[in-house]
Structures are given as structure tokens and as C-alpha cells.
Amino acid sequence: MILLDYPYTSDFLIETVVRNQFPVVATPEAKEILLGRNAKLISEKEAIAFIKANPLQPVYTNSENSIAWIQQNLKETSLPDKIETFKNKFRFRELIQEFYPDYFFKSASLIELRNLEISHFKFPFIIKPAVGFFSIAVHKVDSPEDWQGIVSKIEVQMEKTRSLYPKEVVSNTDFILEEYISGEEYAFDCYFDQNGNPVILNVLHHVFSSEYDVSDRVYYSSEEVISKLHQPILDFLHQIASKIDLRNFPLHIEIRETEPGKINPIEVNPMRFGGWCTTADLTWFAYGINSYEYFFHSKRPDWEKVFEKRKDKKYSLILLDNQSDVAQEDIAYFDFDAIAKDFEKPLHVRKVNMDKFGVFGFLFTETSKGNEKELDEILHSDLKKYMVLKVKN
Template identity: 35%
Template sequence: MELKTEENRMALLNDSFVSEVLLETLSKLQIPTYAQGGLKEKLAGRNIPLLELHEAEAMLKQGNCVVYSNAENFVPLLTSNWNDGGKVEAIKVFKNKFLFRKMLLEFYPDFYFKQIKLSDADVFKPVNGRKLILKPSVGFLSLGVKQFSSENEFKQSMVEAVGEISKYRTAFDSSILDESFFLIEDKVEGGEFACDAYFDENGSAVVLGIYCHAFRDENDFRDVVYYTGKKTVEEQLPLVRDFLEKLSRKIALKRFPIHFEFRVDSNGSLIPMEVNPMRFGGFGLADLPFYCFGINPYEYFLENKKPDWTKILGESNGNYHAFVLGRMEGVETPDVDKFKKTFGKLSAFVPLDYKKFPVFCTAYPESGDLNEILKYVYYDFSSYNSTV
């Protein structure tokens, strides 16, 4: 296609998971889009203006380019070509959990963290009895995240973490998932949440969605269930806005999307876990506000729109909407239809390539009973092995 210099919005798509809501938005708004690999052919009939790689690189080099990507595979493309040093530096800091912790040290001076090389893991001596979290400094999908409180537990956690990461090494670029360095940090006791937001043209944060990340117990770090609803957003919105204001003081950003995860401790303080740049929640998590509140996060970001949360929450029916991942735990070939039948009301259901990823589907159930949502963190996924 002919590259138009006046275009300043662009999407970068990887075929790991492509949201139907996102594709419809790109078509509606006619956003120039670079589709990686075989995805370009799949999108040929979707009325989306498709870019060649050199055209995407040229747009980035022009500057004043607003970018949304659906995966972090594009980090090398962005950092090598984007004519916006501030955003490039932000991407590098956010993608490295150790640098991220260092940046926020002013706000969390008592929070313990340390980075170690994989090759130096044998000499690390944890303080026995102190609950710590092990995670790859560059990671995704909670792969390699473990908890330990003794030297023996640390050694076992390292073995398990490296094994998990190695299993999915070919599915993700080293800029997304890598076992060379690990971050060790304090475990924060309290509920875990995630948020999709962006910084507008003035550098002010715009919150598009807040989700509670449910777990089976304190040793569970899997991505299985996220849910949202009126109560979830009402309770967390003030804390989220306060943190994003602090973040904007440390690193000035404009027209920049993020997905960040945090915990709320027993004192009611928000402790950030990580910030993921240039995208919203992965594998379709970002679609949750669309099904729950009618907020299309992709359109809101690309069009620089801001949700009126007072009005939206006032009109909410109070039901919970969830994002549930079918995990490949004890599963060789999943019986996707059998798993789908476990849900009541569904807003959407998307099968995934289970041979490539550690999940076989994403589901978006709705219920007025939170227990109907939470039951999936206790599911034995091995019972959904196909007998065919």
C-alpha cells in the first residue's frame, strides 16, 4: 500500500492471539496495520489497511506515531526504529522487572528486591523464613513465577522455573521470555489485580479496565481466572489512579498504552508487580471491559477517548464478567467442547492453539454469583483430556 505521511496511528499484530474486538476496531477506524508472519494472509479480507515491514519501520521513524501492539514480540522492532527516545526508554525499563523496581524505589523504599544471573543461582542465600517471589526478569504469562522461604525451596523453585520457561522457549522471543536473569523480591500478601490504561496527549492516565486475579491458594500463581464488575472497579479505581500519577512523575509518557499488575496489601496500599508496555491484557484479557461495561479499550486508546466511570458504574447491573483460561495441565489433547459446556452464560469463547501455548481456550462467562466464576481456579483440567 502507498504510505501516507499524515497517518500517525498504527497497529502491530502477532498471531499469538488476535482479539476479534481488536480486528473489528482496526477495520472500523482504518488503522494501518503490520501483521507478522502468516497473519497477513489471514487478514486479507478483513478491510484492514495492511503494511509491509519497511512501511511500519518508516512510520516509526517519522515520529509522532501512536502505536498499539497485541503482543510484546514487537519490542525489538519498536526499540530499533521508533523516533521517540522517551517511549523507547520506557519500553526497556518496563520490560525489565529489575529496572522497573529500581525506578520506583523512591515510592517503595522498604520493598526488598535483588536480581541474579541464572549462572549465579547456586551462590544465592535467601534469609530463611522470609517469603520471597522468584520470577524471570523478562517474563510473560506467569511462567517461571515461584514462591520460596528457604534455601532448599529456592533451589527447587529455580529448577521448576527454568523448566517451565524452557518448555515454551520457542513460542516467545527472548525479549518477552528469558531465563538468563531472575528477580527475587518480597512477596506481597493481599489480593492481586491487573489494569489496562493509557497515557493521553497531556500525559494523564486513562483507566480502561481493572480486574481481580483469582488464585486457588497462596502458592498458586497461574493465570486461570480474572474477573471484573462494578464492585471491583469502584474499590480499586482510586488506588490505581494514584499509582499512575506517581508513575507519570518518574517517566513522562503521552499516547502510550500499558497493562500493569499489582497487589493491595493489608494496609490498603497498592504495590505494583510489573508494567507491560504498548499493549493491554494478553490473550484477550483486554476484551473484558467490552463485555462487562461496553468499553472498547482499543477504540478508546486509538481515538483518545475517556470512559465516564461514574456514569458507567451507575448503570452497571452488578454482575461479574470473567476471563477464564483453559490450562494444559495434565492435558495432551483437550476436549474443548466438554470444557465449554461447563459455563452458563458466555459472552464469547475462543479456542487456542494448544500445541503452541500452555492454554487451549479463553472463555468470557457472566454471572451474578461470584462463586460460579471462582470455581475454575479449583478445576482439575486433566479431566478435559479428549478420549478421541
């Protein structure tokens, strides 16, 4: 069963749904997305009854937006509680605490922050909303002297949300204060099969241009990345499985490798793979693995076979966002043909509405070992060279 929702559903996912006739819950959003397609739509009432009667039915959604539908309509199932376990960062840290006994984390409400005694905390640490429905109020605290200034910033940021959320929600927002995790950052898609066994579908290295870079410009996958982290990730997933019953359950997880072979999770996103149909679609363009079909058909990648013909290659997901000083309203269009020509082997160019979504699109590429310069250049580029500006009168 699939829940399709905005902001974005890729043509590849839609084609997969139609070709396999995967049942799609007929929400208003799904009907709009699949308009004119020969998809197998199931009424919301029928879908709710079927999932309640078949609690191990695989359910996948491409968007965080659909979680509200699950929480509202499937209260009698275990899905809402499992989702909350991962969405609430403090609750998830409690779940895995025994595996990271020295890891510092603490919960505090918004009104408690001002008078919180932090002198004995482990520095640096990160403070962020425990449930990520805000994209704001995430800060790194380097020393006790920084605290009051950061709390002031958080209070201002949260005040701005009062027009979007009820006062009770904002005032009662819980925060998690947790140890800063150093190391190389990675993201991966996975699922637990009907027997509760974890299956890894891809692993990507999130590359930054500097220690101050927080962008999502470049992620890449390769034989080296997957081979290095496959077993540590499996061990981590088995730890999760020992704490919570997960069957036919997909996840997108961000981690850091703190030491060779040792990983620590940053964030866990339930019920889906990477947002905007990015990481799952890259797995197809790169490796010929359809992550959606693998999940619903309970298939496992044969990595040895996959890499027989993909030696010394890097497969990248590149976010084309505006990091220049050019105002969006001054851009006539983005030259996708020009940027594609600057890469050895573009696999797919995904164009999106810049005015609506704030990014130009995504680029999926294959890069040979020794030609990583093209990835380094795009990592540091503000993309201004690909922007065609409007003619001013």
C-alpha cells in the same frame, strides 16, 4: 498505528481495526492475520518513517512478539528505552523505589547465585529472571535452607534453555530477588493520553482456588472492584508519570493490594493490554467500552454511566485450560456448548486450537450477585466433565 502479531488476534480486534481503518504495519505476520480483510496496511518503511517523524503517534501491539520489531526498527525513538524500563523488572523497581522505600529487591547474575549471601534478606522472597523472556526459573524462597536447592533447580532449568538461546545470553542472564508481595491480586488495562494523563480502562480481580494456586483460571471485574481501586491505581500511575514521560502509551499491569487502598505492582507489560486480546475484549463484552478505540481516540470511560445498568454484576474472564489427569492426545474435543449452559449468562465463547496453544479457549460471562457459586465451581474444576475422549480401538 497497530502492530499485529501471533500467537492470537481476536475477531473483535480485527473488526475494530477494519471498521476504524486504523493503520496497521504491514509485517508478514500482520498480512497473514488480516488476509482477505479490508484493512489499512502501511508498509514497514513508511510506518518507521512516520513514527520517527511523529514520536507521539499512538502505537499499540497485541503481542509481546512485536516488541522485537520496535527495538529493531525504532531505535532512534524513545519507545525501545521505555519498553526496557518496564520489561526489565530490576530497572522498573529502581524507577519507583522512592515510593516503596522499604521494599526489598536485589539484582544478581546466574553465576553469582550459588555463592550469594542471603542470610540477611527479607524472607520469603521471589527470584525470577529480570527480563521475562523465559517462562521458567521463577521460585519462592521461604528460608535460607531452601536456597542451595532452588539454585540447583534454576541451573538445571537454565541449562535446558541453551538449545533455544545463545550461551552468552543464558550465562549472562540477570535475576531479580525481590520481597514476596502478599495480598489480593488484580490486573488492569490503562493508557497515558497525549498530555501524559493516565486513563483506567478496566480493573479485574484475579481469584485463586488456594494459597498454592498459581493458575489464571478466573479474573472478574465489577463496580465494586473498579470503585475500590480506581483512585489508588490513578495515584500509582501518577507516580510512574513523575518518573518517566509516557504519552499515548498503553500498559497492562498486575498488582497486589497489600493493605486497603495500598497497592504494589507485580509486573508491568508495555505497549499492550492483556495478552490474547482477553482483558480488552472483556471490557467490551462487559461494559460496552472498546479499549482499542478509547486508546486511539483518547477517550475516558464514564464509570458512573456505565454502572447505571450494571448493578450487582460480575464480569468474568475464564481460562479453559486442562488441569486434569487426562492427556491432551486422548481428548477428541472440548464441549463448549455444555460449559456455556452451566453459566447464567455467557457473553462470548472463544475457541482456540488446543493442540497448538495448550488451552481449550476462554469464556466471558456475566454473573449476578448471589450466584457466585458458578464462578467458584469453575475455579475448582479440572474441566474433565467437558472433555469428550477419543474412542479407543
